[in-house]
Amino acid sequence: MxxxxxxxxxxxxxxxxxxxxxxxxxxxxxxxxxxxxxxxxxxxxxxxxxxxxxxxxxxxxxxxxxxxxxxxxxxxxxxxxxxxxxxxxxxVSEVSKDYRKLLTHFSSIGLFEKKGHGVFLTLCFMVFLFCASVYGVFFNDDPFVHLGCGGLMGLFWIQSGWIGHDSGHYQIMKTKGFTRFAQILSGNCLAGISIAWWKWNHNAHHIACNSLDFDPDLQHMPFFVVSNKFFNSITSYFYDRKMNFDGFTRFLVSYQHWTFYPVMCLARLNLFAQSFILLLSKRKVPNRVQELIGLLVFWIWYPLLVSYLPNWSERILFVIASFSVTGIQHVQFCLNHFSSSVYVGHPTSREWVEKQTSGTLDVKCSPSMDWFHGGLQFQVEHHLFPRMPRNHLRTISPYVKELCKKHNVPYNCVSFLKANVLTIQTLRDAALQACDLSNPIPKNLVWEAVNTHG
Structure with missing residues (x-):
């Protein structure tokens, strides 16, 4: 009808x-x-x-x-x-008018619908990584091969993360049913991460990009803070709790620029925990039973695979290798936002373009490395056009640059190495201030870091 x-x-x-x-x-x-x-x-x-x-x-x-x-x-x-x-x-502001014209143009030429072969190639790559890892564990006795298989499992989880990320924004398969199957298989069953948790968390992040009290992707106390505003124990409106900057947090934050990479190697443990916390909570979760069954599948096959290794030292090294390699992806998530402008307060929609561009950072890379970054290298483009399939982000990048240049809104783009340097510098600046709260504190630490370093 x-x-x-x-x-x-x-x-x-x-x-x-x-x-x-x-x-x-x-x-x-x-x-x-x-x-x-x-x-x-x-x-x-x-x-x-x-x-x-x-x-x-x-x-x-x-x-x-x-x-x-x-x-x-x-x-x-x-x-x-x-x-x-x-x-x-x-x-309607002038920048919004031009933004909407771009949306209309991209839609009229079918960019939102043409997904290319990117998903198929990623799935094939995932199958190869998974099979190679399992084969090495079952049919090889060399401890170094087993260690390498752990690394392959980490690479597999990274690619799984890109599929989960994309499927949370747009329909990656021909039908919603197949897309849902791909989500549960690649996320819950094979990676141990609830797609329901991911969508809940990630949608909040996009809407409240870099709001310290509304964006969950910046709320990592007691391990990390990216702004001295956290020293005031602000409230997380995502987790519905106060983030207390106590003595223990202050101690951890004081060394956060040293602990950043080691913690990222174990960050997956937090995602495992957050998945179960949501699914076992009283919140309304679509397809809760399906989600839990998917996680159960992961917690059956992965421990069984690890247990097949001949001794405990190899088992531990396999787990460490898989977690450490997939930690690269957790670093990538942080690079796009830790060293960008932040604010405290309710997200607003009237300055949509300005908020999204000022809170994000692009990573400059060659097309041959797009598989490695999974679309996150075009973070500004992704935040402005979240439904855009990742294989078109490089295509629309010149249009976004021109939009930002025309209306004098931020468009930050640096190399992968420079993005790491900026992130560590931001964490270091916050750490030094946490060590001595009596020193004058700049109003916007992160924005200072970005503009100081390029």
Whole structure:
């Protein structure tokens, strides 16, 4: 049945942006899209992207965010939530106008739909890595081969992470059913990471990019802080708890520039834990049983594979090798945001382009290394166009650079080595301030680090 179009009322009713901002609670959640006001209070519990994106942007004009995350076809369902009100002071900035033109252009030439052979090649690579690792464990007695197999398992998990990341943003297979199968297989079953947890966490990160109190990707206390603002024990609105900067945290943070890489080698343990914490919580989790069964499959085959090794020393080295290699991916996640501009407070949608570009960092690399970075090398492009298949990110990069240049918004791009240097410098600066809180503290440590180092 065709969906009836929205009909324009004979006499339009208006409310101001200030009045709209009062409708920002879970039981009273209004948003504006193209100047029309929608009540999505009841929809929040059914929103495919989870309730956090709606809650974080409630009471605002969210046009750019809506367009970034939804295909054009999603607009036909908005009439179900229309309140009859319009935004009296609805305006569109020049940068938003050009951003929306780019969205329309990319959509008109089919870039959001043309996924190429990237997913197929990645899956083939994953099969090769997994089979090579298992074969080496079962059919070779050389301890060094077993150690290498652990490294191959880590590479396999990295590629699995890219598939999970992509599938959380767009349909990577021909149908939603096959996409869901790929998610559960590559994430839950073969990597031990819940795709439900990943989508919940990652959607919040995109909407609240580099907000210290709303973005979970910056909330790593007691191990790491990227801003002295954490010294004030701010509240995490993602985890719904206060992040206390106590004596123990201060001690760990004081050495964070030394512990960063070692901790990243074990960061996967946190993802294992977070997956179970979500699935065993009281939160509404779609397909909870399916997710748990997928994790159970991982915790059967991986320990069995490790137990097949001849002695405990080789088993431990295999696990360390697999965790350490996949730690490269955890480092990559941090490089794109740790050394970028941060802020405290509620995410906003009216400056969508500015917020997304200032909080991200591109990594310069040759096309031959795209498989290694999995799309994260084009982080600015990805944050502006999250539904864009990764094989097109290099294609749209010149357009994004031109958009940023035209409107004088940040477009930070450095080499992989320089990104590491910036990240360590940011952590070191915060560590030195944690050692001596009596020293004057700059207002924005991370932004200073980026601009100081290029």
């Amino acid at each position: 065709a969906t009836p179009p929205e009909t324009e009322p004979a006499i339009k009713k208006y409310i101001s942006l200030q009045e709209l901002s009062h409708h920002n609670k879970r039981n009273d959640l209004w948003i504006s899209i193209h100047g029309k006001i929608y009540n999505v209070t009841n929809w929040a519990n059914h929103h495919p992207g989870g309730d956090l994106p709606l809650l974080n942007l409630a009471g605002q004009d969210v046009t750019d965010a809506f367009l970034a995350y939804h295909p054009i076809t999603a607009s036909k369902y908005l009439h179900n939530f229309f309140t009859g009100y319009y935004l009296s002071d609805y305006t």
